[in-house]
Each structure stands twice: as structure tokens, then as C-alpha cells.
Amino acid sequence: GQQVMQIPQYQHVQEGEDFTTYCNSSTTLSNIQWYKQRPGGHPVFLIQLVKSGEVKKQKRLTFQFGEAKKNSSLHITATQTTDVGTYFCAGSGGYQKVTFGTGTKLQVIP
Amino acid sequence: DAGITQSPRHKVTETGTPVTLRCHQTENHRYMYWYRQDPGHGLRLIHYSYGVKDTDKGEVSDGYSVSRSKTEDFLLTLESATSSQTSVYFCAISESVASYNEQFFGPGTRLTVL
Numbered sequence: 001g002q003q004v005m006q007i008p009q010y011q012h013v014q015e016g017e018d019f020t021t022y023c024n025s026s027t028t029l030s031n032i033q034w035y036k037q038r039p040g041g042h043p044v045f046l047i048q049l050v051k052s053g054e055v056k057k058q059k060r061l062t063f064q065f066g067e068a069k070k071n072s073s074l075h076i077t078a079t080q081t082t083d084v085g086t087y088f089c090a091g092s093g094g095y096q097k098v099t100f101g102t103g104t105k106l107q108v109i110p
Numbered sequence: 111d112a113g114i115t116q117s118p119r120h121k122v123t124e125t126g127t128p129v130t131l132r133c134h135q136t137e138n139h140r141y142m143y144w145y146r147q148d149p150g151h152g153l154r155l156i157h158y159s160y161g162v163k164d165t166d167k168g169e170v171s172d173g174y175s176v177s178r179s180k181t182e183d184f185l186l187t188l189e190s191a192t193s194s195q196t197s198v199y200f201c202a203i204s205e206s207v208a209s210y211n212e213q214f215f216g217p218g219t220r221l222t223v224l
Contacts, residue, residue, distance in 0.1 A: 001169060009150070031210065042200060043153065045212035088152060092210070097143075097168065100153040 002027050004091045006101035014109050019076040021104035023089035032072045033090040079108050112214035116201050122222045129188040131219050133201030141204045142184040146197040191223045
């Protein structure tokens with residue numbers, strides 16, 4: 001079945017530093033979604049990427065979808081304490097369900 | 111936040127007992143999902159529903175059953191709970207297929223099986 005891996009599993013950064021998490025699929029994806037889960041909370045949708053090579057920005061967050069549609073990345077510029085949480089990618093092969101990645105837990109040190 | 115509630119929010123039970131978790135939505139979304147979240151595994155799909163009485167298995171469906179008799183309710187049942195089913199369970203909904211639409215998650219149920 002489809003597998004989606006994320007690296008790193010954990011990341012500690014000093015406030016103001018940049019952060020990147022990478023998502024890799026074992027199969028070609030039709031699209032990829034990103035979610036954020038705050039500590040003790042539930043996952044919240046951030047964005048969806050559909051096109052090969054697509055890049056989208058949300059303020060300090062930059063999302064990329066690889067040319068081969070098998071990988072994606074989320075980059076946060078100048079992290080803030082409000083960025084703390086676990087970031088998940090979720091890939092789909094075009095069917096009714098998505099496969100979530102293992103997640104990257106981000107800790108920001110003030 | 112989307113209108114999704116889960117009950118109970120916390121439950122402690124013993125091995126071998128049946129457990130039913132409820133997900134209730136007020137958004138009239140067609141698709142509903144049950145996930146479990148465990149450290150190092152992310153979110154794994156247990157079962158999902160694409161309409162009333164229409165359900166299908168996810169990647170970790172063994173030991174779980176579901177029912178959806180009304181659009182707004184999706185029940186997850188552990189027929190005979192085991193310690194390996196200790197987890198945080200999330201319900202999610204989406205207006206259409208999750209592969210092209212965002213999912214809205216409920217607050218979660220923390221289940222401990224002793």
C-alpha cells in the first residue's frame with residue numbers, strides 16, 4: 001500500500017530560525033495536503049497542492065510539491081512560538097482516502 | 111471550527127470489554143472518517159463512510175467495526191478491547207472525497223485499555 005514518510009521526526013529550533021519538513025511518498029501522488037496539530041489539539045488543514053512543481057505561500061510558510069509528485073516540503077521562515085506543533089502531510093493517489101505522513105514535531109525555543 | 115463532536119472525550123476500560131465511540135456532525139458532510147493517532151505512526155485510517163450505510167475499511171481496520179445509520183452520526187465499535195487499541199481516536203469529516211477536499215477533525219477521544 002501507499003506509504004508516506006516524513007523527516008525529521010522531531011525538530012528543535014531557536015525562535016527566529018528557519019524550519020523545513022520533508023514528505024516522501026512511495027508512489028506518485030495526485031495531490032498532497034498539509035495539516036498542523038497544536039499540542040493537545042486536533043489536526044487543522046493548512047493547504048493542498050495539486051500541480052507538479054507547485055509552490056504556494058501562506059505568510060511565513062512555503063509549500064512545495066515535487067516535479068515527480070512523489071515528495072513535498074513545508075518551509076517556515078523565522079519561526080515563532082506560535083508555530084509549535086506537529087506538521088503532517090497527507091498524500092492521495094486519487095481515491096477516496098488519503099495517507100497521512102508520520103509527522104514532524106516542531107519545538108520553538110524562545 | 112466545524113461542528114464536530116466526539117463522545118466520550120476520555121475513557122478507561124478493561125481488556126475484553128466492548129467500547130463504542132461516537133462522532134456527531136452538524137455540517138451535513140457526506141464523508142466521515144475514523145483515525146487513530148499513535149506516537150511514531152501519525153494518523154492511520156481505521157474505517158470511513160461515504161454515505162448512510164456505506165462504509166469501507168482503512169489500513170488498520172482489524173478489531174474495529176463501524177456503523178452509520180444517519181448522516182450526522184458515525185459510530186466506531188471495539189468489540190473486545192485490547193491494550194494495543196489504547197490510542198487517541200479522531201473523527202474527521204469532508205464535504206466530498208478526502209483526496210481532494212480538506213478534512214475537518216473532531217477534538218479526539220483518548221482511550222485507555224487496561
